[in-house]
């Protein structure tokens with residue numbers, strides 16, 4: 001989420017990155033191997049909010065290399 005915002009891209013959120021809303025989800029187009037593993041917060045949100053596989057909760061992920069993402073509102 002921070003990397004996207006620093007790049008000037010809008011990221012949906014109603015919890016400001018506290019890992020509550022799941023609105024910051026982004027679809028991973030390429031480079032999923034360059035993202036940190038799913039943490040407990042993201043796993044909980046995936047289950048409770050119905051976040052599909054291939055989509056990550058951006059405020060809970062660290063970017064470790066090149067990644068291409070997309071959202072429905074860009």
Ligand code: FES
Nearest residue numbers: 017021022024059
């Ligand atoms: S901004 Fe709310 S869960 Fe990521």
